[in-house]
Amino acid sequence: MSNKSVLDVLTHSPGTSIGVFLVAIHLLSALFGFLFVPYGPTELAGVSLLAPGSPGFSLGTDVIGRDYLTRLVLGGRTSIFVAMLGVMIAVVSGGLIGVSAAYIGGFYDDVIMRLVDIKLSIPGILFVALCVVGFGRSIPVLTIVIAINYMPGALRIIRSQAMTQVPLDYVKSARLRGDSKLSVIVRELCPNVLEVVVVEFAIRTSSAILAVSALSFLGLGISPPTPDWGLMVYEGIQQIYFAPWLVLFPAFLISTLVIGLNFATDGLANALGLDAARGLD
Amino acid sequence: MYSEKKNFEKNQINQPASGITRRNFAIGAGAGFVSLSLSNLLFSSLSMAAQPKKGGKLVYAGSYLNSKHKSLKNAKHPYYGIEIRTRNTYNALTWVDEELNVVPEIATDWESNQGQDVWEVTIREDVKFHDGRPLTVEDVIASYNLHKDKKLGTSFVKKLVDKIEKVSTNKVRFFLKSPSSEFAWNLAEYRQAIMPAAPLDEMGFLGIGSGPYKFAKIDVGRRVIYEANEDYWGKGPYLDTLECVNLPGTNPLNGYLSGQFDVLAAVDPSLINQLSATPNTKIDIAKAGDQIMMVLPKYEGSPFMDKRVRQALTLALDREAIIRIVFGGKTGWASNDTHMAPFNEDFLAKEPRNIPKAKQLLAEAGFENGITLPTFYYAPYVPEITRVLSVAAESVKEAGITMKIEERPMAGYRKWRVENKEKTTKHRFAMGPVGPRNPAMNLFRMARPTYNESGYWHPSAEGDRYIELYEKAMRTGDPIARRNIYHDMQRILQNDVPAIFLTGRRETIAFRSNVHGLKAHSQHWSLRFNEVWKS
Numbered sequence: 001m002s003n004k005s006v007l008d009v010l011t012h013s014p015g016t017s018i019g020v021f022l023v024a025i026h027l028l029s030a031l032f033g034f035l036f037v038p039y040g041p042t043e044l045a046g047v048s049l050l051a052p053g054s055p056g057f058s059l060g061t062d063v064i065g066r067d068y069l070t071r072l073v074l075g076g077r078t079s080i081f082v083a084m085l086g087v088m089i090a091v092v093s094g095g096l097i098g099v100s101a102a103y104i105g106g107f108y109d110d111v112i113m114r115l116v117d118i119k120l121s122i123p124g125i126l127f128v129a130l131c132v133v134g135f136g137r138s139i140p141v142l143t144i145v146i147a148i149n150y151m152p153g154a155l156r157i158i159r160s161q162a163m164t165q166v167p168l169d170y171v172k173s174a175r176l177r178g179d180s181k182l183s184v185i186v187r188e189l190c191p192n193v194l195e196v197v198v199v200e201f202a203i204r205t206s207s208a209i210l211a212v213s214a215l216s217f218l219g220l221g222i223s224p225p226t227p228d229w230g231l232m233v234y235e236g237i238q239q240i241y242f243a244p245w246l247v248l249f250p251a252f253l254i255s256t257l258v259i260g261l262n263f264a265t266d267g268l269a270n271a272l273g274l275d276a277a278r279g280l281d
Numbered sequence: 282m283y284s285e286k287k288n289f290e291k292n293q294i295n296q297p298a299s300g301i302t303r304r305n306f307a308i309g310a311g312a313g314f315v316s317l318s319l320s321n322l323l324f325s326s327l328s329m330a331a332q333p334k335k336g337g338k339l340v341y342a343g344s345y346l347n348s349k350h351k352s353l354k355n356a357k358h359p360y361y362g363i364e365i366r367t368r369n370t371y372n373a374l375t376w377v378d379e380e381l382n383v384v385p386e387i388a389t390d391w392e393s394n395q396g397q398d399v400w401e402v403t404i405r406e407d408v409k410f411h412d413g414r415p416l417t418v419e420d421v422i423a424s425y426n427l428h429k430d431k432k433l434g435t436s437f438v439k440k441l442v443d444k445i446e447k448v449s450t451n452k453v454r455f456f457l458k459s460p461s462s463e464f465a466w467n468l469a470e471y472r473q474a475i476m477p478a479a480p481l482d483e484m485g486f487l488g489i490g491s492g493p494y495k496f497a498k499i500d501v502g503r504r505v506i507y508e509a510n511e512d513y514w515g516k517g518p519y520l521d522t523l524e525c526v527n528l529p530g531t532n533p534l535n536g537y538l539s540g541q542f543d544v545l546a547a548v549d550p551s552l553i554n555q556l557s558a559t560p561n562t563k564i565d566i567a568k569a570g571d572q573i574m575m576v577l578p579k580y581e582g583s584p585f586m587d588k589r590v591r592q593a594l595t596l597a598l599d600r601e602a603i604i605r606i607v608f609g610g611k612t613g614w615a616s617n618d619t620h621m622a623p624f625n626e627d628f629l630a631k632e633p634r635n636i637p638k639a640k641q642l643l644a645e646a647g648f649e650n651g652i653t654l655p656t657f658y659y660a661p662y663v664p665e666i667t668r669v670l671s672v673a674a675e676s677v678k679e680a681g682i683t684m685k686i687e688e689r690p691m692a693g694y695r696k697w698r699v700e701n702k703e704k705t706t707k708h709r710f711a712m713g714p715v716g717p718r719n720p721a722m723n724l725f726r727m728a729r730p731t732y733n734e735s736g737y738w739h740p741s742a743e744g745d746r747y748i749e750l751y752e753k754a755m756r757t758g759d760p761i762a763r764r765n766i767y768h769d770m771q772r773i774l775q776n777d778v779p780a781i782f783l784t785g786r787r788e789t790i791a792f793r794s795n796v797h798g799l800k801a802h803s804q805h806w807s808l809r810f811n812e813v814w815k816s
Contacts, residue, residue: 064668223687225671242555
C-alpha cells in the first residue's frame, strides 16, 4: 500500500483519527507539558486535598499539597518513556532474532522458539514484578524488564512474517548472488517485515503502558515522588471515599492514552493491510 | 410528639380559671407518666454506659503483620503473634499503660539492690493459666530461662539477664549481666510472656497464657479468633469473642467503612478528619507511636563517613513541614535524632532546621554545589511513610541535597537492607521503624556499636563516651541524676548524628461508638482489650 493510501485510511477513519488525536495530545503533553505547568511536580505548593477548582489549583492538590494538574500533566512522561523505549528494544531485538531464526532455521530456530515458549509460559506481570523486586525499581531496570517481557511475543510474530518471505525469489536471488547471511537478513528480509514491526510496536506499547501503570499501582513500578499515573491511582486509593478525583483523573488519562493507542494501531494495521485484531501473544 | 405537645398547650390555654378538670388531670397524669418513663429510660442508658456489658464479638483490623507469623506450628507462640499483640493471650511481669507508666501485671512489686544488678520481683498468687493450672514462681523462672536462652530467647533478655532464681513461693530474683536501673520496663516487653513451665524447645507453642483471651482459631498471617478467658485474674474480659484481622493496604479501611470491622488500627493520618465525620465513629489518639529512623551507613566510600554530611542532612530536613503536611499538625511529632520520644520527660529537643548552616557544612565537606545521596530505601511500615519521605526529600533540596527515595516490599525488607550479612556495617541507606519506649531502653539501642538497626557507630571517641555514659546511667538509681546523664547522651547523638530520626506518629485508632473501654496506645503492641465492651 502506498504512503498516500496509508495516510488516507488514517485520516478517513473516525476511530483512527480519534486515536491519533489522543496519542498526539498525550505525547505533546509528555514532551512539552513541563513548559506550561504552574508548579514543580514535587513542589509542596499548597495545603493538602484541595478540591478541583480551588484558587491557584485548577485540579486541586494531592494529599501532601502538590499541584494535581502539574502531576497529571507530567505523570505520563515516565510511563510513556519506559513503555516506548522498552517496547522499542523488544521489537528491534525480537525482530532481528526472529528474522534470523526464520532464515537460518534448523537447530538455531528450534532453540530460539523453545526459549520463546518458556518465556511465554510465565505470566508477564508476574515476571516483571519479580524482576523489579529482585533488581530494584529504577527506570533502567523497568525498561530492560519491559523489553525482555515483550520481546518473545514480538519475536514470534515477526518470525512468522519472515517465514513467508524466506521462500520468495528475491531472497533466493540474494543468496545465489553470494550475499552473506547477515546481509540477507538485514538488507533483504528486515525491510520486508518492517510493517509488522511497526504494528507490533504500537500494539505492545499500549500494553506496556498498562503494565507500567499496573506495576506502579502495585507499588513495584516508578518510585515516589516521581509523578506517575499508576502511582497516583495507588496514592489516591486511600482517599477514594473522600477525594475520588485523586483516582479518577489519572485513571481517565491512562484510559484515554491506551484507547487512543489501540484505535490508532487498528487504523495503522488496516492501512498496512495487516490484522491487528489477532491480539497479543 | 409535636402534636401531643401542641394539644397540651392548647388545653392549658382553654382550661377554666378555677380547679382542675378531669380531662386536664388525665392529661397531666399521662404527661407525668411519659416524663417519668423517659427519664427512667435515659438514666438507665446512662448507667448502662458506665456499666460494662458482657458478651458480643469485636473485630479489629490492622496492617501490622508480624513477619514471623508464618505457620500454624508457631502462630500461638508469643514471639510469633500475628501482630505482636501478645497481650490478648499472655501476661508479662509488667505492663506499660496508655500514659506510658510501667505498672504491675503478673508482678506486684519490684526492687533492686544498690548496684542495680539484682532485682527481686514479687508475683501475684491468684493467677491461673488458660488450662486451669495456677501460675507459680517456677513458671516465671522457666519463662525467663527461655527468654534468656542464647538460641531461642529475646534480644533484651539475652543481653541483660544472667540468672533467675526462686526466693520464696511468690518471689523471684534476677541477676543481671550488667546493671539496669530501669529493669521494670524491660519486663514489660511484648515477647517476655509468662508461660507454663516446660522443656525450652516446647514452651509457648500451645498458646497457653494467663491473659484475658484464649486462642480459638488461627488463619495464619490473616486472622486470629480469641475467646474469653472466664478465669482471668484482672478486670474483664467482657467480650465473648475477639477477632484480629490483618490485611494489607486499604483493606482495613474498606472493611471498617463497610461495617465489617469494629476497630481500625494504625489509622492513616490523612484519614483522621474524614473518619471523624463518619457516623458512629470515635477516634482516639495516643501520646506517641513509631518513629522513622534513617540508618546512615558508615563504610569506606559512603558519604556518611563524614560527620558534616550527616549534620547537614539533619539540619536540612524540615520536620515541622512533615508534621504540618502529613500529620495535619496533630498526630505527628519531631524526633530529636535519638530513639527518644517527646513523652519521655528526658527528651531533649534538637537544634531547629538551619539551611545556611547545612550548606556551610556541606561546603566544608567539599560539596559546595550540593550532594546527591545514595537512594534511600523504605518499606511501608506505616501508611503515611511515602508522604513523610516525599516531604523530607523535597525539604532537603533547599540545602542542595538530592535524596532519591525508593519503596521496597515489606516481605524480606529487614534482611535485605543489610547488604553484607557478615558485616553489619555494610548497611543500605534505609529506614527502620522504632517503637517508643522509656529512655533506658531507647538509649540502650544506640549503645551497641554493631547493632545494625540502631544506626551504629563508626569506631569513634564519641561512641565510646556514649557507651560509658549509658553504663553509668544504668548504675545510677536516682532518677534525677539519671536524667542528666540521659541529656548528655542525647547531646552526643545530636552532635555526632550516627543516625537520623525523622518524625514519629501518634498511634491512632478509629472505632464504632458502641465500643467502650478502648484506648489507643503509643506502643501498638501493648494495646489491651480486657476492659473493652460493646453496648
